[in-house]
Amino acid sequence: MLLYxxxxxxxxxxxxxxxxxxxxxxxxxxxxxxxxxxxRQLAADLAxxxxxxxxxxxxxxxxxxxxxxxxxxxxxxxxxxxxxxEWRAALRTTLAHAYAKGMASEEILRICREILATFQxxxxxxxxxxx
Amino acid sequence: MLLYxxxxxxxxxxxxxxxxxxxxxxxxxxxxxxxxxxxRQLAADLAxxxxxxxxxxxxxxxxxxxxxxxxxxxxxxxxxxxxxxEWRAALRTTLAHAYAKGMASEEILRICREILATFQxxxxxxxxxxx
DNA sequence: GCGAAAGATCTATAACAGATATAACAATTG
DNA sequence: CAATTGTTATATCTGTTATAGATCTTTCGC
Numbered sequence: 511m512l513l514y515x516x517x518x519x520x521x522x523x524x525x526x527x528x529x530x531x532x533x534x535x536x537x538x539x540x541x542x543x544x545x546x547x548x549x550r551q552l553a554a555d556l557a558x559x560x561x562x563x564x565x566x567x568x569x570x571x572x573x574x575x576x577x578x579x580x581x582x583x584x585x586x587x588x589x590x591x592x593x594x595x596e597w598r599a600a601l602r603t604t605l606a607h608a609y610a611k612g613m614a615s616e617e618i619l620r621i622c623r624e625i626l627a628t629f630q631x632x633x634x635x636x637x638x639x640x641x
Numbered sequence: 642m643l644l645y646x647x648x649x650x651x652x653x654x655x656x657x658x659x660x661x662x663x664x665x666x667x668x669x670x671x672x673x674x675x676x677x678x679x680x681r682q683l684a685a686d687l688a689x690x691x692x693x694x695x696x697x698x699x700x701x702x703x704x705x706x707x708x709x710x711x712x713x714x715x716x717x718x719x720x721x722x723x724x725x726x727e728w729r730a731a732l733r734t735t736l737a738h739a740y741a742k743g744m745a746s747e748e749i750l751r752i753c754r755e756i757l758a759t760f761q762x763x764x765x766x767x768x769x770x771x772x
Numbered sequence: 773g774c775g776a777a778a779g780a781t782c783t784a785t786a787a788c789a790g791a792t793a794t795a796a797c798a799a800t801t802g
Numbered sequence: 803c804a805a806t807t808g809t810t811a812t813a814t815c816t817g818t819t820a821t822a823g824a825t826c827t828t829t830c831g832c
Contacts, residue, residue, distance in 0.1 A: 522790060529734045536737035548807065559792045564808075575741065581800045581807050592742035593752065601735050602756050603660045604728070606667035610706065611723035615757040621724065622753050625733050626746040653819060679778060690821045695779080712778050712829045 511540040513547075515556050523558060527566035532575060538630040540586055546576065548583040642671040644678075646687050654689060658697035663706060669761035671717055677707065679714040 511534045515523050534540045546552070549567060553560035567584045570576045574590030608618050642665045646654050665671045677683070680698060684691035698715050701707045705721035739749050 524790080529737075532741050533734060533737040535741035550807065560808095561793090562791060565790090567808095578808070579800090580798085580809095583807085588742060590742070592739050592744040597735070597738060598752070598756075601752070603664060604732050604735055605753065605756050606660075606664040606760065607728060608723045609757065609760050610663050610666035611719060611721070613723040615754075615760070618757060619750065619753060621729070621732070622736065622750060623746075625729075625736050626740065626749060629737070629740050629746070631746065655819080681778065691779095692822085693820060696819090698779095709779075710829090711780095711827085714778085 511546075513552065513556065515558060523562050524566040524569060527563065528569050528573075531566075531570055535575065535586060535588065536629045542586050542588060544586050545582065546584045546586075551583075642677075644683065644687065646689060654693050655697040655700065658694065659700050659704075662697075662701055666706065666717060666719065667760045673717050673719060675717050676713060677715045677717075682714075 511531075513527060513530050515526060519526060531540070531546065540546070546567070547555065549563045550560050553563045556563075567576065567578055570584070571578055575586065575588055576584040577587040578584045605618060608621075609615070642662075644658060644661050646657060650657060662671070662677065671677070677698070678686065680694045681691050684694045687694075698707065698709055701715070702709055706717065706719055707715040708718040709715045736749060739752075740746070
């Protein structure tokens with residue numbers, strides 16, 4: 511799957527990579543058991559330090575999205591609970607943002623459905639993430 | 642409205658305060674036109690530096706949630722668009738997290754509805770311009 | 773109007789996080 | 803075995819977060 515780094519984005523690089531992989535799993539761009547590039551390879555491709563990639567992979571492992579082999583690169587291996595308290599809190603804050611701005615619940619839900627439709631069941635696996 | 646600081650939370654204090662105010666607007670805990678504590682007062686109450694509170698208020702002002710008077714403290718004053726590209730991206734990442742963990746779209750939407758149900762119903766008089 | 777209170781601004785500092793750069797080690801693949 | 807890869811460790815640099823104190827300006831209550 512295609513991974514990239516947006517230097518204009520204020521968020522940390524390891525967080526950007528983490529989000530791209532999670533969205534890649536959701537859209538089906540990368541499936542269970544498939545491999546990500548090796549740490550050193552991805553670091554070379556993106557022209558960043560391999561520690562930064564290692565940190566992203568380590569975060570994905572801690573969150574239960576991948577397992578990191580000794581020489582095989584990281585492979586997708588989803589495990590653990592879906593709805594953690596932290597996840598619910600983040601979702602609540604995001605929904606509150608739109609609601610506080612005056613958006614109706616029905617409109618918010620419509621956008622949620624729209625986004626969910628771009629995931630695995632909705633579209634083909636050739637979906638790409640947008641900036 | 643009651644504001645607090647969680648030192649065990651890894652997120653920045655100014656971000657915690659910002660999120661609490663946004664959720665407070667959504668739930669109706671604080672309404673349009675109502676005032677937040679003054680910067681110095683809130684800093685004293687929470688035993689934190691007033692610069693940190695000032696940063697939270699400034700962020701809320703930039704995001705279009707409050708206006709900061711010269712002596713009155715900050716008052717709720719919502720303006721601007723609800724669904725920015727950044728907001729949609731954050732929502733997409735959060736939804737992808739649950740979807741990638743195997744949660745069904747219907748279950749995700751159910752939780753969204755559950756959260757939205759805890760927000761303010763109907764809205765105040767200045768909620769919408771259309772009848 | 774006067775003075776106190778509050779926001780705004782500025783500088784300084786300490787602690788922490790993010791990212792880079794090397795180096796060395798362990799394990800596994802071919 | 804040898805090369806590749808993940809892991810670990812150290813060091814450095816930068817930016818962010820938070821605190822601290824000082825000063826200025828505005829504005830509200832008296």
